[in-house]
Amino acid sequence: MDIEAFRKAGHEVVDKICDYYASLEQRPVGAQVKPGFLREAVPDEAPEKGEEWSVISKDYDEIILPGITHWQAPGFMAYFPANATFEGCLADLHAAAISNPAFNWSCSPSVTELEILVLDWIAKALHLSPAFLSTSEVGGGIILGSASEVAVTVMVAARERALAMLSDARGAEVPADGGARPEATVQETGTQHKDLDDEEQWGKWRGDATGRLVAYGTTQTHSIGSKACLILGLAFRALDVKAEDGYALRGDVLRKALEEDTAKGRVPFMLIGTFGTTSSGAVDNLKEIGQVAKDYPMLWLHCDAAYAGVAMSLPEVREASTDLAAINECFDSYSTNMHKWGLVQFDCSPLFVRDRGALTRALTVTPEYLRTKHGDAGSVLDLRNMQISLGRRFRSLKVWFVLRSFGLEGFRAHLRNGISLAQGFAEQLREHGKPFAIVAPPRYALVVFRLDPTGAGGQSEELDALNRRFWEAIQEYSKEIQLTQTVLPEVGFCIRLVVGAPSTRQQHIDMAWRILQECADKTLKA
Amino acid sequence: MDIEAFRKAGHEVVDKICDYYASLEQRPVGAQVKPGFLREAVPDEAPEKGEEWSVISKDYDEIILPGITHWQAPGFMAYFPANATFEGCLADLHAAAISNPAFNWSCSPSVTELEILVLDWIAKALHLSPAFLSTSEVGGGIILGSASEVAVTVMVAARERALAMLSDARGAEVPADGGARPEATVQETGTQHKDLDDEEQWGKWRGDATGRLVAYGTTQTHSIGSKACLILGLAFRALDVKAEDGYALRGDVLRKALEEDTAKGRVPFMLIGTFGTTSSGAVDNLKEIGQVAKDYPMLWLHCDAAYAGVAMSLPEVREASTDLAAINECFDSYSTNMHKWGLVQFDCSPLFVRDRGALTRALTVTPEYLRTKHGDAGSVLDLRNMQISLGRRFRSLKVWFVLRSFGLEGFRAHLRNGISLAQGFAEQLREHGKPFAIVAPPRYALVVFRLDPTGAGGQSEELDALNRRFWEAIQEYSKEIQLTQTVLPEVGFCIRLVVGAPSTRQQHIDMAWRILQECADKTLKA
The missing domain is CATH 3.40.640.10 (Type I PLP-dependent aspartate aminotransferase-like (Major domain))
Known part of the structure; x- marks a missing residue:
């Protein structure tokens, strides 16, 4: 690919990323593919002759993207967030262009x-x-x-x-x-290790x-x-x-x-x-x-x-x-x-x-x-x-771009947005009460909860089994939301919801809340 | 930065990278800056209010780029190459946009x-x-x-x-x-480590x-x-x-x-x-x-x-x-x-x-x-x-883009270009003979040589001192070429020249050869 081909391809990729972000909400949050899906779509060896960029680029859209879990989607509330920003994209692009492994x-x-x-x-x-x-x-x-x-x-x-x-x-x-x-x-x-005998005693002491x-x-x-x-x-x-x-x-x-x-x-x-x-x-x-x-x-x-x-x-x-x-x-x-x-x-x-x-x-x-x-x-x-x-x-470039473009004001606003949405969600759970129970003090933008229909609290095989079924039910909605499970001492199996993607708004918390209520109903009826 | 601002900024960065590659040969290969140069140009804390992208982008050109050693420049023959390709840039840009730490x-x-x-x-x-x-x-x-x-x-x-x-x-x-x-x-x-007593004997054995x-x-x-x-x-x-x-x-x-x-x-x-x-x-x-x-x-x-x-x-x-x-x-x-x-x-x-x-x-x-x-x-x-x-x-994406776009044919052609240029340089050194001496069999695209004016060979303080002066002289040409020094057993201090940047052509080897001859003259006259 020469300079002019890159100019064309680069502009196209930038436009594609714009389209990607504009359509983020319409995409399934969790990848809807089965293990081994890519092996069917990708040849088992590298091509002998170079291929056209247009073909490669089309394959990215059609083969790779469907197998991506969209951590930037507003419904991604699993693990912890992995924020991406446009400023970070531009920094990584610059860093790739001047690539150098700056060890000294x-x-x-x-x-x-x-x-x-x-x-x-x-x-x-x-x-x-x-x-x-x-x-x-x-x-x-x-x-x-x-x-x-x-x-x-x-x-x-x-x-x-x-x-x-x-x-x-x-x-x-x-x-x-x-x-x-x-x-x-x-x-x-x-030299130092060449004659280990001299250091035998030292080595034993150290070991x-x-x-x-x-x-x-x-x-x-x-x-x-x-x-x-x-x-x-x-x-x-x-x-x-x-x-x-x-x-x-x-x-x-x-x-x-x-x-x-x-x-x-x-x-x-x-x-x-x-x-x-x-x-x-x-x-x-x-x-x-x-x-x-x-x-x-x-x-x-x-x-x-x-x-x-x-x-x-x-x-x-x-x-x-x-x-x-x-x-x-x-x-x-x-x-x-x-x-x-x-x-x-x-x-x-x-x-x-x-x-x-x-x-x-x-x-x-x-x-x-x-x-x-x-x-x-x-x-x-x-x-x-x-x-x-x-x-x-060159990782510092993205920090520099991000902190300058957002300013500390913008950086803090982003964090406060996450905290406020999560605390609002916790408030909803608390007000609703049974069958839901918050199991640890909500911290930052993380809320941990489970089903506890009788409000008995504590750890029990019954509650664990119930919440594992609840978790199974939640995973059926992987197109809409992604959450994660965990296990806490004195509690057992429970569910984590973390707000953190810059795209997440109140409406997505509301959606998560609706889904959780549906899943709770299904689980308790079963 | 919203989607449309990114579209504009993204296109600009792509164009800048095109300009960068077009001007690579005119840039000093080694950064011509002094330790601490950046501290003078960068404020000592992050801005409170977000800054305009145009300001940040201008700073990248004016503050960051002058402090970059251009590993992609045709005169970069130091260490080993760190190839960058346009295909790799596009992959890193896509990877940044869909950023996800794919641990599972x-x-x-x-x-x-x-x-x-x-x-x-x-x-x-x-x-x-x-x-x-x-x-x-x-x-x-x-x-x-x-x-x-x-x-x-x-x-x-x-x-x-x-x-x-x-x-x-x-x-x-x-x-x-x-x-x-x-x-x-x-x-x-x-649990396993909670009661170390139970494992005391095991731990000692393992230690x-x-x-x-x-x-x-x-x-x-x-x-x-x-x-x-x-x-x-x-x-x-x-x-x-x-x-x-x-x-x-x-x-x-x-x-x-x-x-x-x-x-x-x-x-x-x-x-x-x-x-x-x-x-x-x-x-x-x-x-x-x-x-x-x-x-x-x-x-x-x-x-x-x-x-x-x-x-x-x-x-x-x-x-x-x-x-x-x-x-x-x-x-x-x-x-x-x-x-x-x-x-x-x-x-x-x-x-x-x-x-x-x-x-x-x-x-x-x-x-x-x-x-x-x-x-x-x-x-x-x-x-x-x-x-x-x-x-x-998502590192595999760049491998996929590169191998498909170059094809194995293009991949091999790139390697053969490096090997052929380096072997040609070795041939020149050999033919020229004194005061130059190749000190190890040239391998792949790496040639190791030194000054040995009498052709005495072997390791000596005199030869080391001479070649350290030769190395000092070469470093004066850091705008044109970058090489690295090393020390070899039975030889001592010597110089490495590695061809590998995709931009390096015969004319750059010729330039390096001219510079090395000048440096040799200066060193021997001193």
């Missing part, structure tokens, strides 16, 4: 520098402490691809920090830096120490926590939370666990505190956690605010709790997904840390072919040293 | 299904064994974001497979699956066994290998390679290392064999490696073909060696980056494995809120269970 500053200075700047914009919008800004010179951020990637990355830094502290406590028999080699080149890394590390979360922590432990081969302990606490981790529960484990020779090295859990939007008691952690200096506190973190841009959310103050005072890292409710296309997971060095000490490897004058001089940040991957996309 | 099949069936299909297209184009195709039902692929992510992901699978084998050998005292819990829900994961694992590569293996070990806290042993072997790992060197380590109670669990190293394009002797590995069933063989893998689509490359046969017969996994020389925008790193189960056993965690009817029934693949992250971008 010099690979594309704008990519590194804009990322650092917009991270400061986000941190300020959320009222994070100046300690998390690049201007602190010590703390700062990086945009990663997902909260999962954030969890693994932070856990590596926390592990290395804990091992370094343990090693310091043990004395000079082991490397004082705990095994992190900030400036190691590939050759040095090679044993690593085996004693324990990361903490709750039964409500997102599976990214236990998955990070699975990946790194570390122990994860999920603490119990109670319905009466709104599923928040309390300080006394944490303290008891830390004391028990420490008494057994284990080393608590990381805690994931959640600001807005997936199942119910619960917020752990970050203040109490921060207090307890003061007695455990090795415990890295990470706040996973993947979904709800963006809501800290609202004064009414910040002022309603002590969570922000606790994060700013006590937490080592904080992450929220701009690609959920934050108007920025997937993927965009900003991570803020109080000590950038904790990441770079754990993650830097610099072979000769990655060295640059500026990198050697330390006059720039090479962001690859704060992440797993070498290459990186 | 149901989240967007087309995203999962197209990925599986185009991976088969790629595997067939590269003549990989049917064992690596989805149609094998056992093997198959996934598109990850980078070769680094591939290395970590595969290493987790290799570690778990090795631990399971060790555990089987040890008997029933430890879980037979080696600790992997394919179907664990978050709650179960919680000790993990500490004995060793991964292998060579001094030429990309730093992604040692970095994966750094992340996972595992030992990496970099084996020596010789210039006389073209920097390829030989079977006898590997066997000696495996015997030594096994004798010491260590457990070799993974080897990264490279098809096209970063420093010199070297290819390890995969046939000899495969033979040796037959005696070490626990050794996972991964082939990192990040750069050169796409060249296996050329019969002349496939037929020139026994490497493909060795991969197909002996290797457990294979990865190449379509986003380097493969015409697909960053990021796109296909990973092929012989046993998908090795990934899913190591990486599956399924809380209730991620369960789906089809996932529970096992009638679909949920690709999140083969990777670190939960969310995933």
Whole structure:
């Protein structure tokens, strides 16, 4: 495709996207296809001769689009939102055109520098402490691809920090830096392990120490926590939370666990505190956690605010709790997904840390072919040293476009729209009462409910069975709405409704409410 | 921005990209900016009120673009290429518009299904064994974001497979699956670790066994290998390679290392064999490696073909060696980056494995809120269970657009153009002779050379110093060309030139050659 062919095709695709958004409401929200549908439509090998763009483009409409679940549709209220905006589209298009995997500053200075700047914009919008800004010179951020990637990355830094502290406590028999080699080149890394005998004792010590590390979360922590432990081969302990606490981790529960484990020779090295859990939007008691952690200096506190973190841009959310103050005072890292409710296309997971060095000490490897004058001089940040991957996309551009075009005013209006629609829906449920029951305090734009025809509450096989049938009935309406199910302690099986697509209006909440009433009737009659 | 505003802005951006490509040759290849340049141009917080698109768009041209290093420019011959194509731009634009983090099949069936299909297209184009195709039902692929992510992901699978084998050998005292819990829900994961006492013995065994694992590569293996070990806290042993072997790992060197380590109670669990190293394009002797590995069933063989893998689509490359046969017969996994020389925008790193189960056993965690009817029934693949992250971008769309629009014919023509230009450049260097010297066999589109005015060869401080000055001189021409430096065993400091941008023609090689001669003159006169 040459420049003029691209001009024509590009204009057509832009027009198609306009048509797509104009017709979003008429499309089935959930894809109405069966597993394997695409294999029937797509040849089993690449064509030998190039094909015309018009043919490819037609296939996109006729083969691909019917198999897409429309997360931007107003009836999409499942999982968490994955906002797309036109500004984000334009940024991704620009980024694709100048494609460069900016692993070093010099690979594309704008990519590194804009990322650092917009991270400061986000941190300020959320009222994070100046300690998390690049201007602190010590703390700062990086945009990663997902909260999962954030969890693994932070856990590596926390592990290395804990091992370094343990090693310091043990004395000079082991490397004082705990095994992190900030400036190691590939050759040095090679040498270092080449004769393992010399390091045999050190390796055994490290293996044993690593085996004693324990990361903490709750039964409500997102599976990214236990998955990070699975990946790194570390122990994860999920603490119990109670319905009466709104599923928040309390300080006394944490303290008891830390004391028990420490008494057994284990080393608590990381805690994931959640600001807005997936199942119910619960917020752990970050203040109490921060207090307890003061007695455990090795415990890295990470706040996973993947979904709800963006809501800290609202004064009414910040002022309603002590969570922000606790994060700013006590937490080592904080992450929220701009690609959920934050108007920025997937993927965009900003991570803020109080000590950038904790990441770079754990993650830097610099072979000769990655060295640059500026990198050697330390006059720039090479962001690859704060992440797993070498290459990186130009993700900050979409943040820049979105925040400038919406302004913080528009950003907050979008969040408030979601919250107000969801709280209105919760009010409707509450007023209607039986057979519906809200099962957790509605948080942000998330409402969790179930059928409880007698209002008995609690957890029972009968209620679970009833609500699984209710869930089956809801899924029959997948063309109109998409919701998700979950399981809550002391409750059991229940249904989540999350408002967040920019296209969702009151009329779509009304539609969801009508469908839920129909499904409830059907389920109860059956 | 509403639909009509996007239509206007979208058309403008498409036209801008056309202008950008038309003017690519006139732009400085390397960004001519100083560290911190952007901080002066960008306000230090997000605007309160939304700004006009015209203002934002103007800033993109005036503030961002000057800080971009143009990897698509014909004079970009550094690192490895990061191809962008118009087809890739259109795919990324569509993907941004329908943005969805397709972690489950149901989240967007087309995203999962197209990925599986185009991976088969790629595997067939590269003549990989049917064992690596989805149609094998056992093997198959996934598109990850980078070769680094591939290395970590595969290493987790290799570690778990090795631990399971060790555990089987040890008997029933430890879980037979080696600790992997394919179907664990978050709650179960919680329970499992809740009372660590019950698993104390198991944990100690696992910790000790993990500490004995060793991964292998060579001094030429990309730093992604040692970095994966750094992340996972595992030992990496970099084996020596010789210039006389073209920097390829030989079977006898590997066997000696495996015997030594096994004798010491260590457990070799993974080897990264490279098809096209970063420093010199070297290819390890995969046939000899495969033979040796037959005696070490626990050794996972991964082939990192990040750069050169796409060249296996050329019969002349496939037929020139026994490497493909060795991969197909002996290797457990294979990865190449379509986003380097493969015409697909960053990021796109296909990973092929012989046993998908090795990934899913190591990486599956399924809380209730991620369960789906089809996932529970096992009638679909949920690709999140083969990777670190939960969310995933619609990366297969760009592969589909590119391979269809270019056809395999066009794909191969692009590769042959790069190879032919690079080999022509190597020929020029060879014919010219002193003060230039080619220091490793030119491979694919990569030529590694240095100044060696006396033709003495070998490694010396004098030659290193001279070539570091030569490198300084070359960097003065960053507006015209971009190259990269490296260090090779038995050689020392040298310069890499890689052809790969679709825009590079003979005239640009001629320009590079003129600049290199000028730089050589200056360096030698100084």
